[in-house]
Amino acid sequence: MRRRSDEEGPALLDALLEGRPEPGPAARAAAALGLPERGRYAVAVFPAGGGGPAGKTVPADGMRFFRRTRQDRDVLVVALGDEDAAALVPLLGRWCPGPGGIGPVAQGLAGLGAARRLADVALLTCPPGAAGIVRLEERLPAALVVSQPDLSARLVADVFGPLLALEEADRALLLRTLVTWLECGGSAGRAAGRLYCHRNTVLNRLRRLERLTARSLSRPRELVEMMLALSALELSAPSRGVGEAP
Structure with a gap:
């Protein structure tokens, strides 16, 4: 038994x-x-x-x-x-x-x-x-x-389509800047310290990113879209990770 x-x-x-x-x-x-x-x-x-x-x-x-x-x-x-x-x-x-x-x-x-x-x-x-x-x-x-891979792929294409068309090194630089800026709570100064560049360089890269995505990092709804698209991109990226230098 x-x-x-x-x-x-x-x-x-x-x-x-x-x-x-x-x-x-x-x-x-x-x-x-x-x-x-x-x-x-x-x-x-x-x-x-x-x-x-x-x-x-x-x-x-x-x-x-x-x-x-x-x-x-x-x-x-x-x-x-x-x-x-x-x-x-x-x-x-x-x-x-x-x-x-x-x-x-x-x-x-x-x-x-x-x-x-x-x-x-x-x-x-x-x-x-x-x-x-x-x-x-x-x-x-x-x-x-x-949980929604089809919608996630659509979101990545819609938000980051023009960005993904750039040369790999250029794309990685902009994504790395965005990731670092987010990790630093939206502080360009702190992000600059981690990226070993000037604060204005960070701001210029972020403005370029805004132009490419047609979204503003200062608008909460558009920022959420970019963050979700970034997560989707990260989870589908090669093992070296989003924004990591090739």
């Missing part, structure tokens, strides 16, 4: 992660695995072989981890107990550099399917070649972009 329970628990966990409409899998999984049916759970996903504890069931820092392997993903179901989900990022960082994605907290085993799907989306927000583990709540704009 114990062997049957040991086999049934992981199978039920897989069914919950897939969101299969089977009768009463949450209650049966809770009984088989010794977990609360209505407890707090998180799901983390990594590329296959990309991370997680070595064992299939591991207790750590007041949490319990259940590792499941899919065709192209390693999936961790985490019974959080009373722990903060934010503590997962440094904890998982002990086991792997990433990339990895963590979905929102599920209030019960029945919510694992939705949490796994959103963890997949969080993983997609990691740019090509990137490391690190990200939580969906911290990447919502990028999550919107990757």
Whole structure:
């Protein structure tokens, strides 16, 4: 009977992660695995072989981890107990550099399917070649972009079409300036310090970018469009990243 329970628990966990409409899998999984049916759970996903504890069931820092392997993903179901989900990022960082994605907290085993799907989306927000583990709540704009690839491609073409027609070095310089300016909170002076150029050089590059995109960085709605298009471009770019020198 114990062997049957040991086999049934992981199978039920897989069914919950897939969101299969089977009768009463949450209650049966809770009984088989010794977990609360209505407890707090998180799901983390990594590329296959990309991370997680070595064992299939591991207790750590007041949490319990259940590792499941899919065709192209390693999936961790985490019974959080009373722990903060934010503590997962440094904890998982002990086991792997990433990339990895963590979905929102599920209030019960029945919510694992939705949490796994959103963890997949969080993983997609990691740019090509990137490391690190990200939580969906911290990447919502990028999550919107990757969830609608056709619209994202249309947005990139509409916003950055003329820019993408430039020579690669010229394009990379303007994009790097935009990224740095955004990272510096819109301060041309701080951006100039990081780019090793004069403040006026940064402003001139940004004005040129505005002309090429027919959008103003001082208009909130147009700035949002440019930031979303930048995220879409970054997530579809080669592994060296948007604006990185060739």
